[in-house]
Amino acid sequence: MLIVLNGDPFEVSDNATVATLLLQLDIKRERVAVELNTDIVPKSDYDKQLLSADDKIEIVHFVGGG
Amino acid sequence: MTEAADKWVVGGREFTSRLMVGTGKYATFEQTAKALEVSGAEIITVAVRRVNLDRNKESLLDYIDTKKYTLLPNTAGCYTADDAIRTCRLAREAGMSDFVKLEVLGDEKTLFPDNEELLKAARILIAEGFTVLPYCSDDVILCKKLEDLGCAAVMPLGAPIGSGLGIRNPYNIKIILENVKIPVIVDAGVGCASDAAIAMELGCAGVLMNTAIAGAEDPIAMAEAMKLAVIAGRLSYRAGRIPRKLYANASSPLDGMIG
Numbered sequence: 001m002l003i004v005l006n007g008d009p010f011e012v013s014d015n016a017t018v019a020t021l022l023l024q025l026d027i028k029r030e031r032v033a034v035e036l037n038t039d040i041v042p043k044s045d046y047d048k049q050l051l052s053a054d055d056k057i058e059i060v061h062f063v064g065g066g
Numbered sequence: 067m068t069e070a071a072d073k074w075v076v077g078g079r080e081f082t083s084r085l086m087v088g089t090g091k092y093a094t095f096e097q098t099a100k101a102l103e104v105s106g107a108e109i110i111t112v113a114v115r116r117v118n119l120d121r122n123k124e125s126l127l128d129y130i131d132t133k134k135y136t137l138l139p140n141t142a143g144c145y146t147a148d149d150a151i152r153t154c155r156l157a158r159e160a161g162m163s164d165f166v167k168l169e170v171l172g173d174e175k176t177l178f179p180d181n182e183e184l185l186k187a188a189r190i191l192i193a194e195g196f197t198v199l200p201y202c203s204d205d206v207i208l209c210k211k212l213e214d215l216g217c218a219a220v221m222p223l224g225a226p227i228g229s230g231l232g233i234r235n236p237y238n239i240k241i242i243l244e245n246v247k248i249p250v251i252v253d254a255g256v257g258c259a260s261d262a263a264i265a266m267e268l269g270c271a272g273v274l275m276n277t278a279i280a281g282a283e284d285p286i287a288m289a290e291a292m293k294l295a296v297i298a299g300r301l302s303y304r305a306g307r308i309p310r311k312l313y314a315n316a317s318s319p320l321d322g323m324i325g
Contacts, residue, residue, distance in 0.1 A: 006116045025119060031127055032117060033159035038152070040159050058116065060156050064098060064126050065113025065142050066088030066227070066276030 088276025266299025
């Protein structure tokens with residue numbers, strides 16, 4: 001199914017969770033924050049939070065800034 | 067009057083260094099790490115941005131010991147209270163800390179704060195348990211409102227962000243210092259070491275800068291200059307300067323002149 005990941009369409013499996021998405025992207029969960037349809041997903045929920053078609057996911061991290 | 071005896075507290079945490087530095091605009095992550103180390107800063111700002119899914123996964127935090135520094139995520143680039151609040155919530159989840167540098171910008175050309183949106187965002191974030199350090203105008207009435215809301219500090223600008231124009235209105239900073247009890251940190255506008263010393267000599271608790279170091283011809287040398295300037299400025303403030311006088315007052319004795 002297709003979701004919208006950081007503004008672009010992205011293909012994930014039908015039973016994908018936030019955790020499997022991060023694994024697919026090779027992203028360490030410790031250093032990111034994830035938003036699902038503008039709500040924060042707590043890290044403790046990554047394994048159980050299922051994704052649905054057309055979900056809008058934002059994955060952010062810290063970059064250099066002033 | 068040693069540095070060790072002159073610690074300061076913000077948001078319930080104690081710090082020795084009064085120089086806070088940003089992590090943007092450096093040529094490489096190695097240079098960022100070296101400048102931070104040389105600056106002696108304990109609080110460093112970071113921005114919150116989308117993970118880049120195309121490029122390699124190397125990140126700033128691969129180069130920075132997060133146990134050594136207190137990360138202060140900013141809301142740079144946010145023009146509404148709602149965007150700033152959303153960014154702070156993400157920052158807290160990513161960093162597991164309540165500290166945020168709250169900035170709500172009003173205009174791309176000046177990057178001056180939108181103080182109305184800033185107050186709105188600060189009120190909500192404080193209710194959600196954030197430790198809010200707001201970048202704001204050098205306006206004492208605004209700073210008092212931010213203090214009343216429960217901000218941990220106020221961070222008035224010395225001059226526009228990245229301008230390097232120095233402390234354009236030291237009297238406004240002085241008035242803020244006399245009228246708020248929370249730490250006053252000059253944020254933005256510093257261009258060179260003497261600017262940082264001036265901020266400290268006014269009595270500010272600290273100075274926050276990024277471009278002045280990262281944009282210098284030799285960022286590592288400037289990081290050291292800023293470290294020394296902040297220490298010197300603070301000592302100068304605590305030492306108590308002489309009053310300004312219009313006419314001369316000889317330093318050498320008048321008695322015992324030859325002739």
